[in-house]
Amino acid sequence: MVNREQLLAESRQEIYDSIPKIAVGVAIAFLIWLFGVLIFLPLATMLGNPFLFGLIGLDSLISGIILVALVIIVLGIFGEVLDVAEATAGYAAAAYSRGETPDEKVERYRLAFRGIAYVLLAVVAFLFFLPFIAGIFPVLAGIVLVILVLWAIFVLFRTGRLFSGEIERWAAEFSRKVELERQDMALKEQQAQYREE
Template identity: 75%
Template sequence: MVDREELLTASRREIYDSVPKIVVGVVVAFLIWLFGVLIFQPLANMLGDPLIFGLVGLGSLISAIILIALVLIFIGIFKEVIDVTNALAGYAAAAYSRKETSDEKLERYQRAFRGIAYVILAVIAFLFLLPFIAGIIPVLAGIVLVILVIWAIFILFRSGRLFSGEIERWAADATRKIESHREEMEREEGREE
């Protein structure tokens, strides 16, 4: 069992530590993307896309270099995103507990929030990487998109299933409250008649 106040403090500390690192990583990735798309790729195309060593076009080489740089940045961001999702799961678990939170409930929330964050991060990464993947092999971008869609549906379905027990409990509580309120209203109407 995890103490509610301890969980909130640890979650808050982790968010304060990780969010600035994520913001810096995204800004750096955006700047690399911006220079790549607006300056380096057009320069390579302006030079007539010559073959380097007779093997690969300059545009493809520039795209590959930028793609590798962006992938490395997203790998760095990935660890911080995991920390933030665990902290958000801690907040969610603490918000719906009175004094202590069970380890099982916290782990379930962490898995669900991680799954949602993975999908968001993967979609953002794909959007950043798309011009450079297409600059190397255009068909590869379509294949990666199909794989991303199938994977995202699977992960989101699994994350939804992790929350289903909580949603069912909340729905049952809400239904009980509505039903008791309705019965109380009927009793008051019966007294008035």
């Protein structure tokens, strides 16, 4: 069992520590992406895309260099995103419990939020990398997209299964409330009819 207040405090602190690091990493990645797409790749194309050493085109080389830089930055961001996902999971698990939170519930939330974070990070990374992957080998961008879609569906399905118990419980509570309200309204209508008679 995990103490609710301790879990909330630790989760809050981790979020406060990681969000600024993520923001800085994203800003740096965005600047590199922006300069790459708007300045460096058009310059390489404007130069007529000469082949360096007879092996590789200049735009492919520039795309590769920028792609490597973005991969390094995204890997740095990845650890912080996972920390935020873990903290969010802990926060969510503690928010919907009283006093002590079962370890298995915290772990289930962590796995689910980690899965969502993986998919979000992978999609954002793909969008960042797309112009540079296409600049190196256009068909590779399509192959990566197909793999990304299949993987994301698998991860999101698994994440949904982790929340299925909670969703079923919430749906049952909601159905009970709706049924009680319906019965209450029917009772009020019957009482109104009796008064009219």
